[in-house]
Amino acid sequence: MGKNIQAPRGTYDVLPDQSAKWQEVEQKIIELCRLYQYKEIRTPIFEHTELFQRGVGDTTDIVTKEMYTFKDRGDRSLTLRPEGTASVVRSFVENKLFGLPDQPVKLFYTGPMFRYERPQAGRMRQFVQFGVEAIGSKDPAIDAEVISLAMETYRSVGLKSLRLVINSLGDTESRLAHKEALVAHFAPHISEFCPDCQARLDKNPLRILDCKVDRNNPLMATAPSLADYLNEESRQYFDEVKGYLDELDIPYVIDPNLVRGLDYYNHTAFEIMSDAEGFGAITTLAGGGRYNGLVEDLGGPDAPGIGFAMSIERLLLALEMEKVEIGLSDTLDVYVIAMDESAKKKAFSVVKDLRVNKLSADMDYTARKLKAQMKSADRKKAGFVVVIGETELASGKANVKEMATGEQHEVLFADIASTILKKKSLGE
Structure with missing residues (x-):
C-alpha cells in the first residue's frame, strides 16, 4: 500500500457534519446582502502578483511574507489571492462599474483566500472570507451602513458577545502630519527596533505601531496619537459617522490606537471583536475601513470606497465559544x-x-x-x-x-x- 496523503498544513476538510453550519451562515449572508442591496461579485482565485503589490501595499506583511506566489508557463508571476478588496477594485476598474448610473456600487464576495502563516485556531493558510465593498460615495452614512451590515451578520447567526471598536484615520492631510510626527518620534532610536520596523520608518511608520516584536518598547506608549493630528474636516466626518451609528442603536468603543496599516486607508476604521470566554488571544472577528485612492492606484477615476472582511472560520469559532447551535435543520423527511x-x-x-x-x-x-x-x-x-x-x-x-x-x-x-x-x- 502507498503512503497516506494528507491535506497540506494549514488546510482542512469541511466534513458533512459541519457543512450544514457553513451553508446556514452562507444563506444568512446572501439574504442580508439582498436586504441591504449588495450584489455578489466573483473574482478569480489567482491574480497578477502586481495587483497585490500595488493594491495591498509592498511594505505589508501580507505582501512581503505571506503570499502564495508562483510563475506560470508563460513566466508570468501570479499569486493566490490573500484578500478580497484588491480583486474587487481591479474588477470595478476593468469593467468600468464607475460608469453605472447608480453609485455607490455595492458589492459582496465570499470565498477562499490564501496566506502563508503559522496555522492556529481560526487562522489557517486557506480560509474563507466574506466581505463587502461600497465604492463611489464620500457620505459618512454609507460607512455606518457597512458597519451595520457587518454587525448584523454576526447577530443573524445568534452571536451576542460582540464589541465594535472604531477610530478615525483622518484625511490625507491629517495622515501626512501624523506621519511626520511619527518619523520624528522614532527616528533617533530606530536602531533599537526590529529590521521590519527600521524598513517601515520611511515607507509607512504607522505600521511600527502594529509591530508584535517591539510592542513593549517604551517609545510605543509615548508615540504621537493620530487623534491629535485630525483636521477640522476629519473630526466633523468622524462625528457624522458616530451620529449615524447612534441613529442605528449600534454601541461602539473609540480606540485611538486602532490603525489599518495600509497606505490607502483614511477616515473610518473599525474592528468587531468577540468578548466570548475562551476565544484566545486574537479576538478580532472582522475589520474594515474607508479607502480613498485605491481605485485611482489601479487605473480608475477618483472613486472612494469602504468595506470590511470577516473570516467565516472565526465566526464559527465564536459560535462554538458562545455555545450557539446552527445547521440543525438538515433532517430527512x-x-x-x-x-x-x-x-x-x-x-x-x-x-x-x-x-x-x-x-x-x-x-x-x-x-x-x-x-x-x-x-x-x-x-x-x-x-x-x-x-x-x-x-x-x-x-x-x-x-x-x-x-x-x-x-x-x-x-x-x-x-x-x-x-x-x-x-x-x-x-x-
Missing part, C-alpha cells in the same frame, strides 16, 4: 424500506416520486435487514418511514409511519407524497 429484493424497484420509484415533490428521501443500498434499516431511519432522524414488502406490492398500498407520533396508515403508492406533505403542513 422520508426513509423508504424495501423488505426484500422484489420490493426494491418499487421503493426506488417511491423515493424518486418523493424527491420530485420536494421531500428529502433516502433508502438502503446495502441489502440490510428490516431492523437495521429502521435503525438507519432513526439515525437519520427521518420524519416518516414507508415500508414496502410482498403484501404491499400485492395490495398497491404501503405502510406509512409517522415517527414522532407512531401513527401508521396504509396509503396508495400514488398518494404517498401528497399524504406526507399534508401531514407535514399540519405538524408545522
Whole structure:
C-alpha cells in the first residue's frame, strides 16, 4: 500500500457534519446582502502578483511574507489571492462599474483566500472570507451602513458577545502630519527596533505601531496619537459617522490606537471583536475601513470606497465559544424500506416520486435487514418511514409511519407524497 496523503498544513476538510453550519451562515449572508442591496461579485482565485503589490501595499506583511506566489508557463508571476478588496477594485476598474448610473456600487464576495502563516485556531493558510465593498460615495452614512451590515451578520447567526471598536484615520492631510510626527518620534532610536520596523520608518511608520516584536518598547506608549493630528474636516466626518451609528442603536468603543496599516486607508476604521470566554488571544472577528485612492492606484477615476472582511472560520469559532447551535435543520423527511429484493424497484420509484415533490428521501443500498434499516431511519432522524414488502406490492398500498407520533396508515403508492406533505403542513 502507498503512503497516506494528507491535506497540506494549514488546510482542512469541511466534513458533512459541519457543512450544514457553513451553508446556514452562507444563506444568512446572501439574504442580508439582498436586504441591504449588495450584489455578489466573483473574482478569480489567482491574480497578477502586481495587483497585490500595488493594491495591498509592498511594505505589508501580507505582501512581503505571506503570499502564495508562483510563475506560470508563460513566466508570468501570479499569486493566490490573500484578500478580497484588491480583486474587487481591479474588477470595478476593468469593467468600468464607475460608469453605472447608480453609485455607490455595492458589492459582496465570499470565498477562499490564501496566506502563508503559522496555522492556529481560526487562522489557517486557506480560509474563507466574506466581505463587502461600497465604492463611489464620500457620505459618512454609507460607512455606518457597512458597519451595520457587518454587525448584523454576526447577530443573524445568534452571536451576542460582540464589541465594535472604531477610530478615525483622518484625511490625507491629517495622515501626512501624523506621519511626520511619527518619523520624528522614532527616528533617533530606530536602531533599537526590529529590521521590519527600521524598513517601515520611511515607507509607512504607522505600521511600527502594529509591530508584535517591539510592542513593549517604551517609545510605543509615548508615540504621537493620530487623534491629535485630525483636521477640522476629519473630526466633523468622524462625528457624522458616530451620529449615524447612534441613529442605528449600534454601541461602539473609540480606540485611538486602532490603525489599518495600509497606505490607502483614511477616515473610518473599525474592528468587531468577540468578548466570548475562551476565544484566545486574537479576538478580532472582522475589520474594515474607508479607502480613498485605491481605485485611482489601479487605473480608475477618483472613486472612494469602504468595506470590511470577516473570516467565516472565526465566526464559527465564536459560535462554538458562545455555545450557539446552527445547521440543525438538515433532517430527512422520508426513509423508504424495501423488505426484500422484489420490493426494491418499487421503493426506488417511491423515493424518486418523493424527491420530485420536494421531500428529502433516502433508502438502503446495502441489502440490510428490516431492523437495521429502521435503525438507519432513526439515525437519520427521518420524519416518516414507508415500508414496502410482498403484501404491499400485492395490495398497491404501503405502510406509512409517522415517527414522532407512531401513527401508521396504509396509503396508495400514488398518494404517498401528497399524504406526507399534508401531514407535514399540519405538524408545522
